[in-house]
Amino acid sequence: xxxxxxxxxxxxxxxxxxxxxxxxxxxxxxxxxxxxxxxxxxxxxxxxxxxxxxxxxxxxxxxxxxxxxxxxxxxxxxxxxxxxxxxxxxxxxxxxxxxxxxxxxxxxxxxxxxxxxxxxxxxxxxxxxxxxxxxxxxxxxxxxxxxxxxxxxxxxxxxxxxxxxxxxxxxxxxxxxxxxxxxxxxxxxxxxxxxxxxxxxxxxxxxxxxxxxxxxxxxxxxxxxxxxxxxxxxxxxx
Amino acid sequence: xxxxxxxxxxxxxxxxxxxxxxxxxxxxxxxxxxxxxxxxxxxxxxxxxxxxxxxxxxxxxxxxxxxxxxxxxxxxxxxxxxxxxxxxxxxxxxxxxxxxxxxxxxxxxxxxxxxxxxxxxxxxxxxxxxxxxxxxxxxxxxxxxxxxxxxxxxxxxxxxxxxxxxxxxxxxxxxxxxxxxxxxxxxxxxxxxxxxxxxxxxxxxxxxxxxxxxxxxxxxxxxxxxxxxxxxxxxxxxxxxxxxxxxxxxxxxxxxxxxxxxxxxxxxxxxxxxxxxxxxxxxxxxxxxxxxxxxxxxxxxxxxxxxxxxxxxxxxxxxxxxxxxxxxxxxxxxxxxxxxxxxxxxxxxxxxxxxxxxxxxxxxxxxxxxxxxxxxxxxxxxxxxxxxxxxxxxxxxxxxxxxxxxxxxxxxxxxxxxxxxxxxxxxxxxxxxxxxxxxxxxxxxxxxxxxxxxxxxxxxxxxxxxxxxxxxxxxxxxxxxxxxxxxxxxxxxxxxxxxxxxxxxxxxxxxxxxxxxxxxxxxxxxxxxxxxxxxxxxxxxxxxxxxxxxxxxxxxxxxxxxxxxxxxxxxxxxxxxxxxxxxxxxxxxxxxxxxxxxxxxxxxxxxxxxxxxxxxxxxxxxxxxxxxxxxxxxxxxxxxxxx
Numbered sequence: 001x002x003x004x005x006x007x008x009x010x011x012x013x014x015x016x017x018x019x020x021x022x023x024x025x026x027x028x029x030x031x032x033x034x035x036x037x038x039x040x041x042x043x044x045x046x047x048x049x050x051x052x053x054x055x056x057x058x059x060x061x062x063x064x065x066x067x068x069x070x071x072x073x074x075x076x077x078x079x080x081x082x083x084x085x086x087x088x089x090x091x092x093x094x095x096x097x098x099x100x101x102x103x104x105x106x107x108x109x110x111x112x113x114x115x116x117x118x119x120x121x122x123x124x125x126x127x128x129x130x131x132x133x134x135x136x137x138x139x140x141x142x143x144x145x146x147x148x149x150x151x152x153x154x155x156x157x158x159x160x161x162x163x164x165x166x167x168x169x170x171x172x173x174x175x176x177x178x179x180x181x182x183x184x185x186x187x188x189x190x191x192x193x194x195x196x197x198x199x200x201x202x203x204x205x206x207x208x209x210x211x212x213x214x215x216x217x218x219x220x221x222x223x224x225x226x227x228x229x230x231x232x233x234x235x236x237x238x
Numbered sequence: 239x240x241x242x243x244x245x246x247x248x249x250x251x252x253x254x255x256x257x258x259x260x261x262x263x264x265x266x267x268x269x270x271x272x273x274x275x276x277x278x279x280x281x282x283x284x285x286x287x288x289x290x291x292x293x294x295x296x297x298x299x300x301x302x303x304x305x306x307x308x309x310x311x312x313x314x315x316x317x318x319x320x321x322x323x324x325x326x327x328x329x330x331x332x333x334x335x336x337x338x339x340x341x342x343x344x345x346x347x348x349x350x351x352x353x354x355x356x357x358x359x360x361x362x363x364x365x366x367x368x369x370x371x372x373x374x375x376x377x378x379x380x381x382x383x384x385x386x387x388x389x390x391x392x393x394x395x396x397x398x399x400x401x402x403x404x405x406x407x408x409x410x411x412x413x414x415x416x417x418x419x420x421x422x423x424x425x426x427x428x429x430x431x432x433x434x435x436x437x438x439x440x441x442x443x444x445x446x447x448x449x450x451x452x453x454x455x456x457x458x459x460x461x462x463x464x465x466x467x468x469x470x471x472x473x474x475x476x477x478x479x480x481x482x483x484x485x486x487x488x489x490x491x492x493x494x495x496x497x498x499x500x501x502x503x504x505x506x507x508x509x510x511x512x513x514x515x516x517x518x519x520x521x522x523x524x525x526x527x528x529x530x531x532x533x534x535x536x537x538x539x540x541x542x543x544x545x546x547x548x549x550x551x552x553x554x555x556x557x558x559x560x561x562x563x564x565x566x567x568x569x570x571x572x573x574x575x576x577x578x579x580x581x582x583x584x585x586x587x588x589x590x591x592x593x594x595x596x597x598x599x600x601x602x603x604x605x606x607x608x609x610x611x612x613x614x615x616x617x618x619x620x621x622x623x624x625x626x627x628x629x630x631x632x633x634x635x636x637x638x639x640x641x642x643x644x645x646x647x648x649x650x651x652x653x654x655x656x657x658x659x660x661x662x663x664x665x666x667x668x669x670x671x672x673x674x675x676x677x678x679x680x681x682x683x684x685x686x687x688x689x690x691x692x693x694x695x696x697x698x699x700x701x702x703x704x705x706x707x708x709x710x711x712x713x714x715x716x717x718x719x720x721x722x723x724x725x726x727x728x729x730x731x732x733x734x735x736x737x738x739x740x741x742x743x744x745x746x747x748x749x750x751x752x753x754x755x756x757x758x759x760x761x762x763x764x765x766x767x768x769x770x771x772x773x774x775x776x777x778x779x780x781x782x783x784x785x786x787x788x789x790x791x792x793x794x795x796x797x798x799x800x801x802x803x804x805x806x807x808x809x810x811x812x813x814x815x816x817x818x819x820x821x822x823x824x825x826x827x828x829x830x831x832x833x834x835x836x837x838x839x840x841x842x843x844x845x846x847x848x849x850x851x852x853x854x855x856x857x858x859x860x861x862x863x864x865x866x867x868x869x870x871x872x873x874x875x876x877x878x879x880x881x
Contacts, residue, residue, distance in 0.1 A: 139481050146476075183449070183482050184306075191302035192721055193336050195489040196481065207524040210621035211630065211720055217496065219333040220518075220724045222617040224629055227719030 004104045007073040008032075009042055010051055013060055014070035024059035064160070071161045075132040077103040078124035079114050085125040086118065092126050112136065116145060120180055122229060133178050133232045135161045139196040142182040162232035165212060166225070168202040174233025175199055181230050189231070193217040200233060245293045245320075246399060249313060249344060250328035251337055252299030253610070253725035255356045257281075258386040259328060260296040261737050263396070270741050278312045279651065287396050295322065301336070301723075303343045305452050307654050317347050318437055323403050325351040326395065331361035331368050331383075332726065334503055338495035341377065342413045348438040350407040352380040354395055359385050360726060363514075365506040373502040378411035387731055412440070415490045418478055422447065422471040426464055433461040447472050448484040514727040521614045522724075531618055539640060542598045546672060549594035557586045572766050576759060579766075584758030587801045588751045595672040596746060599641030600739040603634075608730035613722055620720050626703060627710025628653070629720035632662045636702075639669030643838060644750055645742060646671075647845040657715040660850055664858050665706045667838045667846070670698055674834050676803035682830050686823055694830060701835070705865075749848065750841035757800045757840050770796075784871045785832065786878075787825055788813070798833060799840055805833055824877045828870050836866035 012031050016023045025043065029036040040056070047054040051066030062070060080099040084090040090098065106114070112134060115121075120141040123130055135158040138144045162177045176198045179186045193216045194200065203213040203220070205228075212228040214221050223231075250256045260268075264283025273280045281296040297316065298309035305311050317325060327344050329337040344351055355370060374381040380398050384391035414420060426443035435442065435457070445453040446468035458465050472483035479486050511519075520526050561578055568574035606612050612634055620630030631652050639646035646666040653659045670678060683691035710717070764770055774781075774792035781792045790812045791805075798805030806818075809829075813820045821829065837859055838846060846855035 137480060139485055143476075143480075143482055183484060186482070187304055187484055187488070188306050188721065190485060190488040190492075191304055191306065191339075192723075193339065193492060195492050196485060197489065198492070204522070206522070206617055206621060207528075208621050211617055213522065213617065213724070217333075217335045217492070219336050220726075222613065222620070222630070222720055222722045222724055224620055224624070224719035224721070226624075226717075227721065 005042070006046065006049075006051070007069060007104055008100075009046060010062065010066050010070040011073050011077065013052065013062055014067070014074055017062065022059040022061045025056075028060070068161055071132040071163075072108075072135075073103055075134065076106045076111050078129065078131040079111060079118065079121070080106065081124045081126060082118050082121045082131075083114060086121075096126055120144075122180060122226075130164055130166070130229050133162045133164070133180065138178065140179050140182060140186045158234075160234055163235050164229050165200060165202055165214065165231045165233055166205070166228050168233070168235060170202060170204045172235065173199055173201045174235045176231060177234050178232040179230055180232065185227075185230065189227075192221060193219065194231065199236075200231075242290050243293065244290050244324075244400075244403060245295065245322040247295045247297055247317060247322040247325045248328060249297045249317070249325050249340075250299065251301055251330060251333075251340055251723075253723065254299070254328045254330040254337065255386040256299060256328045257296060257738075258731060258734055259326075259354065259356070259384065259392060259395075260294060261734055262386060262389050262392050264294050266737075268737075268741065270745065273312050273316075278308050288400055290400065292396075301340060303340070303347075304448075305450065311452070314347075317344070317349055318441075321349060321436075323350065324399050325349050326354055326399060327351055328354045328356050328386075330725075331355050331358040332364050332366055334361075334366070334368065335492075335496050335499040338498055339492050342491055342495055345377070345379070345410060345412065346438070346441045346444060348410070348441065350402050351410075352382065352395070352398055352402055353377065354384045354386075354391070355381055356384045356386050357728075358383050360728065363508070363512055364726075365508045367504045367506075369502050369504070373498070376411070376498045376501060378409040379407065387729075413491060413494045415487065418475060419447070419487065419490065422475065425471065426468050429464040429467050430457075430461055433457075433464070435460060443468070444487065447475070448487050449482075517727050518614070518724070521611065522617055527614070527618055531615055535637070538602055542595065542602065542641065543672070543675065545598055546594040550590045553593065554586060554590045557589065575766055576762055580759035580762035581755055583762075584755035584800070585751070587758065587804065588747075588754045596642050596645065597739060597743060599638065600645065600742050601735060603638060604735040604738040605730050608728075608735055610725050610727045613724045616720070616722060617724065624717070626661070626665065626706030627713075627717045628658060628662055628665070628706070629718065631720065631722065632658070632665070635662055635666050636669055639666040639671060640675075641672055642746075643667050643669065643671050643842040644746055644845045647842060647849055648742075648745065648749075650849060654718055655715070657713055658718060660854055661706070661709055661713060663846060663850055664709055665702055667842055667858060667862065668698070668702045668705060668835065670695065670834055671802070673802035673839070677806045677830055677833050680803075680806055681818060681821075681826050685818065685821075685826055690827070694827075694834070698834060749844055753840045753844050754800055761797060761800065780867060784867065784874075785828055786874045787829055787832075788821075791829060795832070795836065799837055802833060802839055824874060827877060828874045831873050832866045832870040834866075835862055835869060837863050 009028070012028055013023050016027050016031060025036050025039050028043075029039045032039070043052060043054045043060050046052045046060070046066070050063055051069065052060045052062055054060045077099045080102050081095040084095040084098055085092060115134060121131060136144060137156055137158055158177070163174070165174065168174060176194050176196050178196075179189060198216060201215040203215060205212045205225075209225050211225055212223045214223055248256050248260055260281065260283065264285055267285065268281060268283040270279060270281045272278065278298060283294045283296075285292050285294065295316070297313045300307070300310045300313055303310055303314045305314075316322070325344060327341050329341060341353060353373075355368060355373070358368065361368065370381050370383055380402060382391055382395050382398060384395060386392060415423070423440060423443045426446060427439045430439045430442060437445075437453070442453060442457060442464075446457065446465060449472060454465050475483045475486055521530050560582070564578040564582060565574060568577045603612075606615075616630030616633060618630070619633040623630050623632050632650075634652065635646045635649035638649050643666060646669065647663045650659045650662040650666065653662050678691050678694050682694060764773070770793050773796065774789050777792035778789050781787045781795070782789055785791075791809065794805040794808040794812065797808050810818050818826075837843075843855055843859055846858060
């Protein structure tokens with residue numbers, strides 16, 4: 001079992017599962033266009049490694065470890081798509097397959113440089129999905145630009161990659177840990193009480209990708225979708 | 239008794255009942271204007287108390303004193319530079335932590351202050367009980383419980399305020415930040431020792447560490463060394479914490495606010511959802527929310543238009559009876575027709591639009607705002623408004639635009655940035671107001687059937703969407719996201735609603751009436767001196783050749799600039815004895831389309847000038863003239879093709 005196929009499977013489950021639900025063997029086999037039997041076999045191996053929880057009838061669900069790997073490789077994939085599209089001017093419908101090949105070879109260091117080089121993009125070019133956050137311990141991208149010249153090793157890394165609050169289910173909570181953007185965005189959010197480390201509860205989101213309703217420091221806020229996607233938290237299961 | 243003058247400012251978050259206290263204190267002795275050179279509202283009122291004449295300034299509702307929005311900047315400047323004798327900080331007891339964050343910032347400005355702990359009744363229902371004495375002790379400033387909606391505690395507030403002003407405030411505590419921050423604040427204040435400024439030194443030091451550009455610019459002139467030192471020290475804090483210095487300070491300030499809130503309040507959340515929460519859930523739900531919004535908006539429009547139509551007719555009949563009186567006084571000569579046909583008819587025009595439509599619209603709007611429902615509408619509509627580069631709050635002035643574009647343009651002040659104000663104001667001028675509704679229903683609706691009138695409404699929405707999107711693409715800058723508090727629902731206060739309506743109406747009359755009257759006079763004069771027909775002939779290449787309308791529409795469209803529905807009323811008069819039936823169905827549609835878009839009316843233009851400046855108002859006006867002409871011509875050709 002190569003690391004490439006592990007990453008591909010975890011990424012597939014990550015994309016196919018919505019709101020952390022289980023993904024069935026059939027869905028995965030259709031996704032890769034291979035026989036269900038080989039999928040089952042692979043899922044069992046992944047379960048043994050602790051990346052997924054697997055049961056024959058319910059399908060597979062990512063564990064915390066599996067989720068980390070999947071987020072990381074999805075991040076690399078979507079950053080690469082942006083690079084191929086924005087810089088190399090490769091056509092939108094071609095970037096996906098290209099990025100699928102390159103994502104496994106991209107080192108973490110190159111990924112971080114790529115993110116800075118592309119000016120911290122939000123979404124991938126082909127289907128507009130959110131690019132997951134990195135695991136550097138900064139609270140904004142501006143901090144990352146200012147501080148990365150100093151020793152990165154010294155600043156350490158996060159244990160868990162923070163997730164966007166739009167990925168939380170209704171009623172789930174998390175602690176604000178990273179705002180994709182600059183000081184200005186952070187300042188505006190901080191003034192409303194969303195300082196790094198603050199606990200945020202997602203109440204619900206308005207339909208058709210509308211704004212989020214959140215609870216923070218005892219008050220109820222409506223947060224525009226685009227802004228919500230840039231707020232990343234350390235998720236904590238409700 | 240000597241009448242000494244005092245100035246007291248009210249400051250606090252939005253939705254804390256600040257304006258209720260303001261209204262309670264000042265009654266009708268209020269003056270609403272703008273801050274000099276800014277489109278931020280300034281409400282001021284006076285009262286007499288214990289031998290003092292007190293000016294009360296109601297500062298805008300804000301959450302912080304950073305420089306994110308104009309409101310914040312204006313408030314900070316006012317408190318720091320103009321130094322009121324005292325600031326009353328109105329605090330919402332039900333959201334204590336967030337409110338105290340603002341209180342702590344006010345305290346850093348070191349003006350004498352007291353805290354009005356308001357809405358304690360709402361807090362109690364949410365299971366929050368606050369120990370006022372404890373809070374007072376923790377903050378070091380007087381704290382008073384008030385229930386402003388019932389007037390409870392408001393006069394004690396004044397008494398304490400006077401006491402503090404007379405004796406001075408000595409007990410104020412200051413927010414202590416972490417050691418590493420405090421040490422550096424001290425070092426900056428040292429370098430500031432010799433310089434003289436209006437701001438307190440500690441405040442300057444903190445703001446410089448936070449990287450506040452506004453303060454840095456001012457201080458750079460007086461003590462350039464301090465600015466550089468602060469930059470260095472901020473860098474050190476950044477290295478220590480791994481976070482930007484402003485974030486560190488804001489976080490610590492919030493922590494302090496949270497600590498104080500936790501010490502002063504007891505929290506026993508009720509087991510059942512409160513009625514307010516259930517109402518909130520219903521009105522923001524993905525299904526019931528939209529149903530409730532849709533049906534209440536329809537109901538409101540229907541009610542206002544029925545009422546407006548009826549009273550408008552009644553009023554104009556009543557006022558038109560005055561014509562013989564004017565004829566008796568001024569005769570039917572040039573003077574007489576100028577007085578009646580010009581000035582008086584202008585006034586009647588204003589009255590018959592303003593009173594029947596605008597007053598009920600304002601009453602409903604402030605009723606919705608005061609109850610908290612408007613923020614739910616903004617929540618539900620945010621997504622759609624984003625498509626034209628605006629956020630949910632912009633839906634509110636748009637709604638107002640269906641009544642009258644003038645208050646709608648003024649209402650665009652609620653948008654945070656200049657760019658959004660411009661965009662929102664542009665979009666609202668495209669909304670068919672009551673006057674345009676008269677044309678749509680009176681011409682197309684009456685002669686071609688209501689389905690055609692509705693089709694025009696739908697088409698209008700399409701145009702708003704398309705042009706809004708276009709303007710959003712063309713105008714430089716990033717759209718700002720919605721960050722809005724959804725305060726708990728509460729019972730709207732009739733007094734506040736009526737007062738708001740009254741002051742808005744006064745503002746409307748001030749802006750619109752002089753222009754409508756002067757405009758009427760000018761056009762009537764042109765009429766009396768026989769200038770209208772030559773002008774109509776001059777316009778005939780556009781009206782006749784391009785738009786396929788009768789020559790006289792040139793005249794009526796000019797009148798329509800004063801008041802849109804005049805263009806229809808006049809057209810009917812000029813086409814007598816046949817009346818409007820003289821128009822072909824295609825002409826009706828084309829005329830209505832042109833009348834809907836061709837220019838904002840003169841009162842709206844003046845509102846645009848006031849809110850956006852002359853240049854942008856001119857661009858919008860010119861664009862809409864060109865757009866309507868092109869649209870009308872294209873419509874004519876397409877309709878003849880299919881008809």
